Amino acid sequence: MIEYLDRGATVTDVLYAEQINKIRYEIRKKQRSKLAKIVLFHQDNASAQKSAVAMAAIRDAGFEILEHPPYALDPASSDFYLFLRLKEYVKGQRFEDDTVVGRCSTEFFRCSR
Template sequence: MDETWIYQFDPEPKSASMQRRPSSPPPKKAKVIQSSGKVMLSCFWDCDGIIMTDYMEKGKTVTGEYYSGWLKRLRSDIARRRRGKLRSGVLLLHDNAPAHRARQTVETAERCGFEILPHPPYSLDLAPSDFCLFPNLKKSIKGRRFEDITDAITAVEAWFQAQSDTFYSQGLLKAKDRWEKCVTQLSDYVEK
């Protein structure tokens, strides 16, 4: 599980559209900024794909109570979409955000039968969403200008649906490799 911001317009960086002409100066470019229209995507996924998404409006906050409600909803979605997986056990990997560490969240996860995997603070290198899912998603929508935030959400959901069967499982296999590297390096930073 992880969260990221989805913008109504997120421009490509200047470097992405650079033109290389050795004999002439580079063209002048206006600075383009992200739109203020944004929504926070919260995404639960496994090796078979997306289990559950939630979109929170700008200005709202994920609290322990709110996140606990997601975990309860997640349990019912797993029971419905991933038959038999609850019996074999659910490992939950999320970062150390305050809502994820809240006592109410931990108690709800235990009641749901989820085992929370430990996640060292400031370890982006261990969050599969940060090196697999979200960078690829953002690359696909970067530079596109959506009419409204609902169109941006529709594009995100379409991208999730368009991924191959192996995309999600390969992302989690990379996470396993990163965990092993982290353990062998005694929790030092893992670059690649």
């Protein structure tokens, strides 16, 4: 699932909870058997992600949280791998606006499966 926010938008606990519900729906829609198994959910320690609203949404979705170390200076290994490849993919390109950036990154994610 890819979702882009408007420039300057803030991820709030309510928005994050809505995104969790969308993720659960997408998993259910695409791979029904996956929700019967444990879904490990990895997130960092941002306040919107650790709020009571977000934690309730994760619990209600049936996800199990894979904890991120509280003071880790390094990005998660999955983030490092992903963004290193994305950086290489867009190297040398110029983007006219956010819409073009969104299309390019969506293309990258679709090709990286």
